[in-house]
Amino acid sequence: MLEKIRNEWKLFVQEQINEMAKNVLGDNAAVAELIIQIPPKPELGDIAFPLFSYAKILRMAPNKIAEALKNKIDSLSDKPEGELILAGPYLNVKIDVLALATKLYKSVLAEGSDYGKSNLYDGKKIMMEFSCPNTNKPLHLGHMRNDSLGMSVSAILAANGAEVKKVNLINNRGVHICKSMLAYQKFGNGETPESTGLKGDHLVGKYYVKFAQWEKEDDTAVDQAKAMLVKWEAGDTEVLKLWKLMNGWTLEGLAVSYEKTGVSFDKYYYESETYKLGKDKVLKGLDKGVFYKEEDGSVWIDLEEIKLDKKVVLRSDGTSLYMTQDIGTAVARHDDFPFDSLIYVVASEQQYHFKVLFYILKKLGYKWAKELHHLSYGMVNLPDGKMKSREGTVVDADDLFDTLASIAKKEIQEKERETQVDGLDKTANAIALSALNYYLLQVSPTKDMVFDPKKSISFTGNTGPYLQYMGARISSMVRMFEELKNSYASYSFDSSFLKEEEERELIKMVALYPEIVEKAGRDLDPSVICSYLYDLTKLFSKWYHDNKILKAEDNNFVVARMGLSTLVLQVIQNAFPLVGITFLESM
């Protein structure tokens, strides 16, 4: 709605400038496109048009242009709604916010949970690949950023009209998997999750760490692991049995972690099933001349066209590589779900891999190849540097979540809110999860980030729980208002009772929401929504701190302010699921 008003004014002002230019320069004056901005201060209006760039053409100082434009427009009768403000070299517009509020009130209530959805990706099928864990260890903080991003971007794309398919690719084969298996075989003594009380993935992870220690003492360790992989590929029953057992443990453990952190998929792929898929495509590409064969039998692609080196796509012994597999998997996926676009959520360290993969698929003639995207995200570091599994500095996902949940629980108890809340543990978990997701998503995906475990457990300030708290506060007012509904039966929402500065700003922010969803969808960037949510709730917070809402002196004010609060609440409820925040009625 805001966008519409802005564009109306833009077109209109542009027209006036064009006319002015014509008078000075004649008919074919080339006039630059008008720039739209938001004024830095509310008293400067709601829309700003900087006029610097016209000074030369019109041979006038920008201030004079603004003046001339204002006079010209004020004299016209047929113009968009709003009031012009002179602000030096800027021509600003103060829009009719109360009229906007009236329209907004109707449409937001009518659209409900659909408010803010866009049709940006209407009719598009988008596949999202994320998580993709190894089955040799539990999830850590790095995975959590991946999962948060994957879930959030999926939700954002869906809110923009796309049909989204979330897929996971379980990395369950390879030497690294054999390492934990081998260590277990040697030192495991038949331990099981039941006998140790350990979660399956943690038990397996224990032996992955064990391998790293053993490897230092025995230099045949790696060779033994490689030998095990050969056996695995040959279908050795003993090895396969162990593999199935341990993989099962890990997957059970991962399922618990996913469940806890609200991560879910529409389909799972397993590397043990996909790793051979690409070979066929590579051989066909060889026939077509996309690849070439070396004397030793290995198959390569020359990447000169994209200014890169050469890359192997098939080993000399004919076996598949990571690249081979990804070629095959992409094709198989397109067969499963004919996507218009496939987005890989994978850490930035693999940028090269995806550049090459996309190029190869394009060369192989798949027309959908140009719609493949690598949503590359930065590393998660700790205050004292990188996470290193070998040095035991990784932040374990389950531990972190449990710590956060227990702190949240303590908070609720300290505030004596147990009875107000919908289940102590349930609420504590929801707070922990929201804190975590918000922490991970508020940073632009492409950037590396620092995760300070000590600071991340804070629930005050710009955090997920703060947003939840605002949602709960508004919900609480709405509940009280519902109870008193009869006393307000003869009053209806009238925006003219919303005259406070903050109310104007809140109305505009509510109107802005659809654009935010669209921007987040276009940029594949959840942080856009995080920033918006924080700005919105902070503003609301200040407003309701300074003004009485339910207890306003006049019923007209109560109804108007509750109306506005309801709009804000609706936006919050619609936006939370896009960034992994649980909406709580009470906390």
Next chain:
RNA sequence: GCGCCAGUAGCUCAGCUGGAUAGAGCAAUUGCCUUCUAAGCAAUAGGUCAUAGGUUCGACUCCUAUCUGGCGCACCA
């Protein structure tokens, strides 16, 4: 060596396609709870936007160089 990315307050991060005095949170100091949940609100303090040039009426934003940090450049995944 080559390529990609980043460098904004003590710390963690925003800053839209160049535009009006560079913004938050945390940490610090200080006010505000018999009144809609203080997980809150407000105030003070904190900056040569890595450095040096350039483009422009105008640069945190674009270009070049330099410095610093990260990542990549496997018949590993």
